[in-house]
Amino acid sequence: MKITVIYGTPRKKNSSTYNIAQQFIKCLDDEDVITEFFLPTSMPNFCRGCSKCFIDYTDCPDYEYLNPILEAIMNSDLLIFTAPVYVYHVPGQVKAFLDHFGYQWMAHQPRQEMFSKQALIISTAAGSGTRSTINGIKDSMNFWGIARTYTFGGNTHSVDWNSVDEKRKIKFEKKINKLARTIKAKSVNVKPCFKVKLLFYVLRFIHKYFRFSEDNFKYWKSFGWLNRKRPWK
Numbered sequence: 047m048k049i050t051v052i053y054g055t056p057r058k059k060n061s062s063t064y065n066i067a068q069q070f071i072k073c074l075d076d077e078d079v080i081t082e083f084f085l086p087t088s089m090p091n092f093c094r095g096c097s098k099c100f101i102d103y104t105d106c107p108d109y110e111y112l113n114p115i116l117e118a119i120m121n122s123d124l125l126i127f128t129a130p131v132y133v134y135h136v137p138g139q140v141k142a143f144l145d146h147f148g149y150q151w152m153a154h155q156p157r158q159e160m161f162s163k164q165a166l167i168i169s170t171a172a173g174s175g176t177r178s179t180i181n182g183i184k185d186s187m188n189f190w191g192i193a194r195t196y197t198f199g200g201n202t203h204s205v206d207w208n209s210v211d212e213k214r215k216i217k218f219e220k221k222i223n224k225l226a227r228t229i230k231a232k233s234v235n236v237k238p239c240f241k242v243k244l245l246f247y248v249l250r251f252i253h254k255y256f257r258f259s260e261d262n263f264k265y266w267k268s269f270g271w272l273n274r275k276r277p278w279k
């Protein structure tokens with residue numbers, strides 16, 4: 047598999063989400079290729095709201111940051127996101143990152159390649175908030191058209207991996223190993239889940255019959271999605 051990892055923070059050794067991601071990566075095969083990005087370094091800017099991307103994403107003022115990440119994502123079979131819970135949601139830099147990909151939501155111009163990829167979202171909290179944090183990223187995965195999204199949420203009762211209780215670490219390890227086995231087993235001939243297909247059909251209807259944006263209409267038409275073709279096989 048080819049894998050892109052987007053780490054939600056630059057923390058490594060002391061980070062719970064980073065260490066859990068490493069545990070997952072350890073379960074992969076030797077020939078798997080991993081490309082890593084750390085936020086906010088890999089996308090240091092907030093979206094300016096210029097909306098140029100909705101016409102042509104290469105006009106994004108942050109294209110120099112966007113492009114290498116997008117290339118890695120397009121070449122990957124699996125995307126991994128890590129995000130510690132910050133005040134019940136994703137850290138600001140993760141939101142800023144996701145905002146830059148709004149143009150490829152199915153409401154606009156989704157990439158065909160996304161419909162055969164899997165994603166894993168790893169989030170930890172001290173006590174609670176992983177659900178809303180994971181959902182903050184999962185919404186983007188579903189609307190990007192990512193075929194299947196898996197999630198790992200864990201409460202560390204700590205702000206530092208080194209002080210996480212050993213029993214808890216073992217519990218996390220078992221859970222992430224099981225997820226790794228599932229993701230590997232399902233990595234061949236990946237098809238979108240029901241929710242992603244449903245979103246596709248709802249948005250297809252809107253693009254086809256409401257034509258809110260002529261650019262989006264033309265884009266969807268150019269792939270034949272408004273007729274019989276689908277972005278999955």
Ligand SMILES: Cc1cc2nc3c(=O)[nH]c(=O)nc-3n(C[C@H](O)[C@H](O)[C@H](O)COP(=O)(O)O)c2cc1C
Pocket residue numbers: 055057060061062063064130131132133134135170171172173174175202204205206207
């Ligand atoms: C700014 C900030 C906000 C946080 N907000 C929450 C929160 O809302 N709920 C919670 O349970 N933990 C919260 N935490 C704790 C972290 O989510 C928790 O320690 C997590 O495991 C850190 O992951 P990391 O080690 O990968 O950075 C917060 C930590 C920080 C720094």
